[in-house]
Amino acid sequence: MEENKMGSMKINKLIMTMSLPIIISMLVQALYNIVDSMFVARVSEAALTAVSLCYPIQMILVAVACGTGVGINALLSRNLGLRKQKNAEQVALHGLMLAGVNGLVFALIGVLFSKQFLQLFTTDPEILSMGISYMQICTIFSIGVFVQITYERIMQSTGNTVYNMIIQGVGxxxxxxxxxIFIFGYFGLPAMGVTGAAVATVIGQLIAMVLGIVITKYKIKLIQVHIREFKFDLGLVRNIYKIAIPAILMQSIMSFMTVFMNVILVQFSTLAVSVFSIYYKLQQFVFMAVAGITNAIIPIVSFNFGAKNKKRIIETINFSLVFATIIMLAGTIVFQLFPEQLLYLFDAKEDMLAIGVPALRIISFSFLFAGVSMILCSVFQALDHGKNSLIITLLRQMILLVPCTYILAHQFGLNVSWISFPITEGICCVLSLYYLRKVKKETINNLDKEEALLNL
Known part of the structure; x- marks a missing residue:
């Protein structure tokens, strides 16, 4: 049996080699989202609006896929660390089963509720027609997303993250x-507009899915997936979602937070909403780098948790915190020194600069705190303390941030309201460190005792 490098490779090198491909693939996805919107915007303003209205459903779909993937990843890595090969393979098989079920659920949502959902925001028949077409195609064929992400998590659990980069990059x-080609009708094809954008999206996802299946079959030797060996285990599904549900909620909360923030900001001007939207797109390039680290360390911590290796868990936490802090510090410096240049990327005029420059500078002070919370939330998930991650994320994205922004905005004005970000992230950083101290005492420090008992 091939040795899993998560139990042997030097931690610093392991985290770097695993996280960098994930970071690159996430940045590729971010760039793709921008390019995709640019093409749709060239069709018409109504076309861009139709696609934008479908975005919350797409965010929730990806949240379910990635959140379920976190549960699969952590449980699979832990079983590999315990050298329970059959159990690990059953986790992978149950992950694929859940991918199929989730794909079916979202297909039904698309067929039955697309019109009702879009009618919550518009009655324009043109926007409704394009939005329904786009949403139904993306949800009916969402099996591609779910299976692709499941195979990516199987690869991550064995330390093979370069293949993730290849799969996402190709897709x-x-x-x-x-x-x-599909939107504007090149090479003799009819111009399909928004429908063409949806078709291009699902084809990319399905090709990525097939690539994931082929790579896992021929390149991932630590896990062999054979459908005929599947044995349904409800307890295993519960264990996957015990870890996955907090992760799903954490990723879903962002979409709700954006809605509430827009409600607050629109009272000042639509320009304030635009500035927040621009900030959100810009900060993705900083936060996604740290998200790449969190994706890498979940299987590392889970594997060594299963292997009762306290030393490697502590080393992983310490190096990840340093790595994330360096990235966030770099992001803060860029936002402090070049806010105008960042806003010019979105054709900002004087009125937008007046709001945007102080907003970017003030909010970026929160980056260092946020990096600590993001890393520790992933550690808690890997160590079966997902409740801590959920609490911190709820505080970061909703419970503290939204009321704090509302109070500051109404008492002191728009420019002061941005201080809610560093205040919120600072409080959550302190809470994360407090939870880490508790987790060390209750879980990590006990691993030495458990290992000693096993060696008796």
Missing amino acids: ALVNIILDP
Whole structure:
């Protein structure tokens, strides 16, 4: 049996080699989202609005896929650390089963509720027609997303993150190439507009899914997936979602937070909403780098948790915190020194600069605190303390941030309201460190005792 490098490779090198491909693939996805919107915007303003209205459903779909993937990843890595090969393979098989079920659920949602959902926001028949077409195609064929992400998590659990980069990169590249062909009707094809954008999206996802299946079959030797060996275990499904549900909620909360923040900001001006939207797109390039680290350390911590290796868990936590802090510090410096240049990327005029420059500078002070919370939330998930992650994320995205923004905005004005971000992240950083101290005492420090008992 091939040795799993998560139990042997030097931690610093392991985290770097695992996280960098994930970071690159996430940045590719971020760039793709921008390019995709640019193509749709060239069709018409109504087309861009139709796609934008479907975005919350797409965010929730990805949240369910990635959150379920976190549960699969952590449980699979832990069983590999315990050298329970059959159990690990059953986790992978149950992950694929859940991918199929989730794909079916979202397909039904798309078929039955697309019109009702879009009618919550618009009555324009043109926007409704395009939005329904886009949403139904993306949800009916969402099996591609769910299976692709499941295979990515199987690869991550064995330390093979370079393949993730390849899968996501190929999927995004196919999408970008097909977008103009299907949207505008090149090479003799009819111009399909928004429908074409949806078709290009699902083709890219399905190709990525097939690539994931092939790579896992021929390149991932630590896990062999054979459907005929599947044995349904409700307890295993519960264990996957015990870890997955907090992760799903954490990723879903962002979409709700954006809605509430827009409600607060629109009272000042639509320009304030635009500035927040621009900030959100810009900060993705900083936060996604740290998210790449969190994706890498979940299987590392889970594997060594299963292997009762306290030393490697502590080393992983310490190096990840340093790595994330360096990235967030770099992001803060860029936002402090070049806010105007960042806003010019979105054709900002004087009125937008007046709001945007102080907003970017003030909010970026929160980055260092946020990096600590993000890393520790992933550690808590890997160590079966998902409740801590959920609490911190709820505080960061909703419970503290939204009321704090509302109070500051109404008492002191728009520019002061941005201080809610560093205040919220600072409080959550302190709470994360407090939870880490508790987790060390209750879980990590006991691993030495458990290992000693096993060696008796």
